[in-house]
Structures are given as structure tokens and as C-alpha cells.
Amino acid sequence: MNYDAIVIGAGAGGGIAAALLAESGARVLLLERGSPHSFATEKTDHLRNHRLSQYGQNTGPGPGNPRVFVDTHQHTHVVQPHEGHYHNNAVTVGGGTVVYGGQAWRFLPDDFAMASRYGVPKGSSLADWPIGYADLAPYYERAEHEIGIAGDSATSALVWPRAKAYPMPAVPMTRRGQVLRSAAERLGWRHFTPPLALNTQPYLGRQACTGCTLCVGFACHVDAKNGTHNSMIPRALATGNCTLITKVHVLRIDMDDAQSAKGVTYADEHGIHHQATAGLVMVSAGAIETARLLFNSATSAHPNGIGNHSDQLGRHLQGHVYPRAIGILPDEVIDHQGPGVSICTTQFNHGNPDIIGGGMLADEFITLPIIFWKRFLPPDVPRWGKAAKDFMRYAYPRFIDVTGPIQDIPNPDSRVTVDTAVRDRFGLPVARLSGTVHPESLRTAAFMFERAREWIEAAGVTRWWGTPPTLGLSASQHQAGTCRMGDDPATSVTDRWGKIHGTRNIYVADGSLHVTNGGFNPFLTIMANAFRVTDGIIQRGK
């Protein structure tokens, strides 16, 4: 079949690209590895979801899709999708936006100019984006309104230059949030309720959030959590111009000549190969799988992979490390008010003494009891016996925790390559993940851990615990950076419009493009950039 455009991956980026292209009149083929996932197919299994995937998860990928992970001792491991070192992103229609918590952050102006502001630390690949906040601001606004974000417009306008208010008011504050609000005021820290991608009132034809206690990690039971699955992808399909095919895996981009893609070859769930042709190919498979597809699409003209002309493809892989301080208050603060996160501070994203960047801090989504047991117990509390039970009984209703993503300082050795010795179920080399965060990231994390501890101590905890993050690879659900944008082909994979250098019609629109990943959850930036990249294609095509 022939199309105007093929979009690979129906997640945060691809869902937006498909919708805008289809609405512009282009005939679009949207290819997705996963199946649709909704509350109707949600098993709400506390051990197999995207917050805790102990033995499996509620979306894909399924069996036959291993990766290779290289640990800090340079030992290699073949890992499965539910294992932590796989660094999975939800594989389903809508991608991670179906099951995320939905913290809908704009990056700050300085986040686009990290090298200019801080210099380039040794061993890092810290660089400025080729665009600035002002270039993205109109598209942040579009994402906020067309996806549906609820936030505190007045306070956030003090943090970011903002032309238009959020379309919905922020979520109500929980009891934990109230305690932390008083503490922030005592500390003199600016605080507000984080913007979230959910309906606090009926919006875009769907109802308001019910405040249930199962949010992050699961599909929403009333479809009030907003992602591309219930906004942009339905819009794409409503045009009649977009064909969505699920449960298909794109094997390679097919080239017409050295500069032009003619389409893609993909396999269906039975392993049967299909070909589709198009005038434009958009890769939106997430930072790890986008890089893998470009590696696996090598040709004689692109012997090391499409976009790998300067050995940049797959490098600068980054996500976020999260310092976390946990404590117990004297009185119970549990109030069963979902989604749970209701207060944050951006006081420490920049301007910290002798620290490069910083990060946002917020309270936590409602924590499942088994997650509390596995991740939040202090190291000195026994894991069995009466003392273990007593601690759970006492601590769970009284705990608060403060955490947040710190701005990773990227480095070229944190990377995706492909491993020809390990193959997926279609016989393709799998993604190989190696490297660790830059030491500066750990220094920032240690600094932010102290701020988190300071906040919960000011809130009156009777004891606190937690440790700053240690050396390891950072990617996971916030994976970014593997096809960085830039004006110089020697140091980047795509140009500022997401078009791969040296190609005529191959684009990227997902977190891969991020030069740096901010001290915030990145999905709104992925979305805004997908709006910008796709809008650029449409405007230039006119």
C-alpha cells in the first residue's frame, strides 16, 4: 500500500504526528507494536503493571523481545521486558501515556541552554538545544489544551512565561500535600500543585477523574487520564485519512536511494512480512527502539545505520535518576485521594551553588502497599516476623515521601547499540544498553536528596530514611537523547526540524530528539516537540 506518511509507534510523539498529518489531508499509516490497552483489558494486578512489573506487566512487549544490558561491571545480561534493566516503555496504543502518572511539565528556558549556562563538564556531552523555550512555547500550549492538562495557572505563570492558562484547574490537595505545603512555607520555598494530564472537570468529551486509588501504572477506569490514546489518535482516525495497524513490528526502513526512504517493511504477529511505501517516514518508537530501528536499517549508503554518519546515533541515552526521602509523621495522613501527587517545588531546578542544573521535587502518587514494602521500607526494619508487620501497620498510614527527577548530565558512553548475537522473535538484533550516568548527575542527585530530606524534616517526620541514587544507567520510561537534534551534522543525528541529516524524508519525533532531558518528567516536551516537528513538515509542504 502507498501512503503519504508512515508513522512508526503510536505513543506520545507518534500519536501527535499521525493526527496532525492526517488532519492536514495526508494519508497516514500508523504502525504500533502493541495492542490497545484500556480499563476493559486492565487486570489491575499489583505485581504486574507499569509501576511494579515484578513478574510481568499490563502492556507489551510480550515474549521474544529481549534486550542486552551491560552492567557497571561490564557484565552482559539478556533481560526480559518486565525486568528493570530492560528500561521498558509501555508498548500499547498510546504508549506510556495510557499508564503514566501524567506529570505534565514544560521544561524551563534554561533547560534548553544547559551548556551555555553551566559549561560542559569533562566527559559529558552537555549541549544546548538548537531551539529555545520560545520556539516550543506555542506547542506546549497546544499540547496542554489538545491533550488536556489540569494545573495551577497562576503560580505556574511565575515559573514559566505562559501566554494561556491551563484548560482545567489543578487536582485537589491531599492531606500529605497540606502537610508539605506548610513545611514549604516554613522553608520559604515556592510550591504549587503539579500539572497533570487528567480531567479535573469534564473535558474533550470525557468525564472528570474520580480520585480513585489506582492511577499510575494502570489504565484509567473512567478514561479521565489523558494521553494520545484518547485524544490525538482518535482524532487521527476520525479524519478517515489514518490507518492504524496494531501488533506489527517494523523490521526496517526501506531506502529508495542514499537520501530517500521509500517505505518500511513490517512483520505482523504471525511473522508474515508486509511492505508499505510513503513519501515520508516518521520514527516515534521511543529513544531505545527508534535508535535500534535506525541501526537495523543500515544500507550500503548508511553502513552504520541511518543517521549514524557521525557516530552519534544511540549515544547520550538519558532518563532521570530519582533521589527519594521517606519519613513517618506522628499522625496518620493517608486520605485515599487519588492520584496522590499534589504538591511540588521547582525552587531547585537551577541556580544551586556549585551544581549543574537540579531538579523538581514532588510528593508521591498513591503507593500500593506491596510497593511500599518492596521499595520504601527503611533498611533496618526486618522483612518478616511481628516487627515487620508492626512497622507496616504503623508506617503506611503515616508516611510521606518526596522525590523527583534530576536533570541528567548526558554523556556519549551511555548508549544504545544493537547486539547481533541476541535476536528477537523476528531474527533482528536486539537493543544493547550500556554506560552509566555522568558523575555530575550523581552530585546533583545527592544535593537534591538533601533538599527532599529537608522538606520532610520541616514537615515534622519523626524519622526519615532513603539514600541518594548510585551509579547506573538512566533511561527507563523517561528515555531520551539517542537521536539528538542539532544544526551541525557532526554532533547530531537530526536537524532542528527532526529530519535526519543527509536524508530527504526520514524524521524522528519522540524523546530521542532531546539534547538534554530537563529536571522534569519529559512527556509534555516530547508532545510539544512532536507538534512542532510535524507542524514544520506541514508548513513547509504547503
Place this chain on the structure above:
Amino acid sequence: MFDALQYATLRAVVDCMIPRDDTPGGIDAGVDHYLLGFLQHDGSGFAALYLAVLDALTQEAQARHQCNFADLSAADAEALLYDIAHGQTVAHWPYQSAQSLALIAEHCAEGFYADPRQGGNRDMVSWRMIGFEERR
């Protein structure tokens, strides 16, 4: 997969790891049943470890108290598990004893604190205990 003695030992381990006090414990929550299902599905890779641990616990109890583990008082059972977790063993432990008990404790917690749809946490007893509501 377990004979009667092994299953009795398993129940006694569950009872020791999550004891009943003024609120229900692991046996009340059906954690032993959860483990049986778990070991036949996602936990099948742990079956050999469980068999070895349960047999070793019989030997430890016989050596110290001349009875089976399941027949120990709660205090003796807890003290014995505590010693084993700190490396004081007399029997042959084909898997490292402290790690084995830590792993079983984690599986018991999964059965006790995860959702009842997985076969444990009967009547949501653990959630009632800590004040968690799964409210949709």
C-alpha cells in the same frame, strides 16, 4: 509439589513470617495457597529452592528440638529462623540460607500485600490492617 510434611513446614514458615496477632496473619490471608499457585506459574523457577529450604528446615528443627518445624512453638520457630537467617545452620543448605529466607519473605509479602486477585490477601486483610483502600 509438596508432600504433607513439606506443606506443613511451608505453612509454619508463613505463620512465622507474617504472624497472626490482633489482626490476621499470613495463613489467614491464604498466603500458603498463594505460594502454591505462584510456584506453579511465575515462580516455578523457585520450586527447587523451596523444596530444599523446607527439607533443610526439617533437619534444623530435628537437630535443635527433635521435632518437625511445624511442631515448634511460635517463639522457637521464630528464633530458629532468625538464627538461620544469620548463618547459624547445622543442615546442608544447597542455597545460601539467609538469601533463601529473604526471598521467601518477599514472596510471602507479595501474597499478603498484593491484590486478592492474585490468590492471597484474602478478604483484603492486609489492606484493612494498614488502611489501604482499592477504590475505583
